[in-house]
Amino acid sequence: MRLVAVLLLAAALLTACGGGTGGPGVSGGPDLSGEWQLAEGTVDGAALPRPSGTTATLQFVAGEVRGVAFCNSYGASYRNGGTSLSVGEIGRTEMACAPDVMAAEDAYLGALAAVDTAALDGEDLVLTGGGVELRFTPVAPVPVTELVGTRWALETLLDGETASSPVGETATLELFGDGTLTGSTGCRDLTGRFTIEGDVVRLTELSAGTDDCPADVAAQDGHVVTVLGDGFQVSVDGDQLTLGDPDGRGLVYRAERGARPATSADLRGEWVVTELRRDGVPVPLPDLEGTLAVDDARLAGTSFCNGFGARYRLDDGRLELEDHLTSLMACTGDVARAEGVYSRVLTADDPRATTSSEGLVLTGDGAEVHLRPRPPVEAGDLVGGTWSLQGLTTEAMGWAAEGEPAVLEFTADGTFRASTGCRSLAGAWQLRDEQVTTSGPAGEGRCPEELREQDAHVTDVLEQGFTVRIANGRLTIRSPGGQGLEYSSP
Template sequence: MDPRARAVPLLAVVLLGGAAAAGCAGGAGAADAADAADVGPTGTWQLSSGTVDDAALPRPEDARATLDLDDGEAGGTAFCNRWFAGYELDGSAFALSGIGRTEIGCAPEVMAAERAYLDALGAVDSLATDGEELVLTGDGVELRFTPVAPVIESPFTGTRWVLETLVDGPTASSTTGGPATLEVTAEGTLTGSTGCRGLTGRVAIEGDMVRSTELRAGQEKCPADVGAQDRHVVAVLGDGFQVSVDGGRLTLSGPGGRGLVYRAG
């Protein structure tokens, strides 16, 4: 996927209809196969297939769509953005309300798939299970989901992290270039890349703070479209940063509102 359309406000959301939900669902992991007439399936589900008016729902390569269900709150990923909603379940009758999303720009084909997925969710009026699959249907719509295993929290050290998002004050943008990675050992050795140049160094870990004692970048010349990302990564890692790990997601918060968001690779 090459989602690099633009940087937008990190906290911006777009409401797609109805009243806003209370927030994103907290996806508990593997699905609970409880009977739909009671509390319904909960947890995190990934879209495995979908049709709208007998046409296959677009599913971009290297992107995924998910559905989190948790006690009346729904959410997930819509190939690019996070989405959120409320939901009601009465027997097999199922309805989402107040569907909204964040507003990070991705490649046109990814955004088109996102719109199609969210429109399909808005048309759903029934929920059922088919073996291990969760099936949502509506007028001309069928969406099939498979359960997602729970994410085991990854420690900061000893994990290979892959960069997903650059944060600069109130804005966030997606990555470009090759995979930008980060690995830090318990002994403080740092290796990785900016998406253009390799990185090596040493860090001192003090609780949730990490301070660079040495940071060296390769001598490769970065293309113009990767240069800004390269400088951003080097600045955050070189200036010292605060570490926050949430499941398989790592957030590095540096001075001046700059930061980096990685996923466990």
Template structure:
């Protein structure tokens, strides 16, 4: 593995020189240069090029450009090929910092590449030559196209027109799950939502990244968020995914190596059974424990009463939670006891994890925790429709709605709520099977007595995270976690 310094810089490198429309198969009578190649040996002025362990140099001729990896960074140039004569124009690269020996090898390789003037084939190999320069490449076996869904895509390059730049910060990751959920991060923020491919473009709903970004990551964060939200067209070439937005901005991802993947772990889960020190974990009614794994190695959830969040690390089939913080709401009785037992079993220990279909099992010397996967809310059937409140249910009794009470979840990430006496504007996002409203803007009004109870019920359910069930034109809304306290059920009908 190439160790990278923490202070990587984001540098945009303009591709200079005209793009010359030379076919990838070579010029007239020239060698076939198609495919990807990796450097196996090189020499400059009689001295061998350095070859640091754990890093490689590669080369790929495309329709108008030559691109590759120069041990640390990505490089690119336009080229002109006539017979075995090769001319590179506008050679440039990203500028990410790596270990000194890797950077020295990169400098030598790019310097040698700039001096090449010919390209020939020697058997299966490709040889670039020039005055005092010889670089021999062997073909890289073609990589089968990775699946768009259930692959962990790690962002490598930001594209803005003809400008390419490397990423910085934490790994920016995109995971499109086959169950319709999506996890994405920008390098400093992460979010979750739903996805689909419609007419050749990727449509992400409810993906509202949360968190704060330092100033040096603000531009990258904005770029990633704009492309993901701009209905980009996806294209897969082997282990590379390119998302191209209509405004000429794009993102280039690389599939994470199989040995590094947290197969099936990403997403949200609910505890359904557990043991600790030989005893069954209590599961109090009206409250639940959840666990979410997000892109960028972030985790969080609820522990029957409080919320928690932090980081996680995976090594093979081992999982450990790190730097986890828990909120400090005081819950007593069965809910408080269940929370203590759950957190003791989950944190400050290493687990072995297995994922089998919709079940996640964490095993440690202290016991075993079993979770079921939480599927995303049915947003396709709910968003961009106006739902009219029909009744508020509590304790087995349904009370008919009073006044104008409605709910709208717009695909752009905004929401509108009326309670019968007040109106709210908010933003919304999803997490697991739950919809969360935030940034509430509302009227400060006193509701008349006949509507006050309904107003309070809607606020109790919608402000705490809620779940959706759709049956035709009927929408049932329940509070996701009432910390053991009973919560009303809201029933809406779609406006005709």
């Protein structure tokens, strides 16, 4: 069994910022890397309390010491040189736990603030100073593969010594390799994002649907959201996943194996085709990409050559499409054969969607389309060339770009250059979670009347900030207001 601390540690939640102690030194001191768990501690000879079912952890990352102090997450700057160590002002989140847990947290953080020496004793890390001795043991890293790529089904709720079975629809939890997570409470869907640094997982987002829960499921819904949202510990033992928070609440999940009917929560997101079959025979994938993007009510994508879109309903894995539209470009060769398989599934009388730890499969009329989640766009995917504007879109229509070639260039130093077809623009950019924010787009030049609408459209999108997607060698930009730009690859 392996243990990993899972923290909800957002800078905005910290009650204090690190003081002016500066960053860490590296002058011959002990190796502080990795995560450490408090094994024992004393202050002036008296043992530090360590409440049952809780733990205190420690990790030195990027100039910051952080961890869990039995209940809350904490963080501070630190400085070390040789064996000396000083910890800056400690900030922490503000969860309320049982009185004995809060007392232990205060004692631990007070002791940590007093240490001035760090040394290794065998495999243990020992921090001392001012009558304090804190002994930590290393926490073995949890392989990402034990948590990611498995769909977990809730089978037990824990509250102290009490265990109960779940009610309502099957409550699930699934973490994906692109840093997203999905799940459900038994009556509401969950979505979020997480990051993994070594053996530490951080929930950076967690949101729940707005559906009302039946009275008999409402308490379970609150229990699941509380455990997931307040920071928790995770243990993986075979096909069993156990989550627990400092107040003794917990969740026990069991891994789901094999394919099963997909739910709407399974479908939501962006997918890339990885395999095609027709009547059981593999069909070669062309150089172009097949895609699928799904939200709560609509799906859209490219079937290697043409684009498609439809409203959908999903009932026990049966996929019903309404208002199905597709473009009518002529395709040839491998592209036409691949498109034929994808289109055959979408137009089948009874298409089905199943999911497993390996991804999503759409089937119908003897055809199969296998998909995996789309990897997120990274900054390096945008820089290094000139993107050429091909079209402009709104939620209702699209049209081709006109005028002089309109281009967009992102540079590694955080600046961008663009043109609208009649004017030049320049500014700064930053990418986070496929969302580009810009600052200071400044334009030069004048536009003829027939290009002013295009100029305004491009300028509005670049000024507002936008999401980015890359598929089939094309960059698609969408603003929060639904305006879009389509660029071809450098």
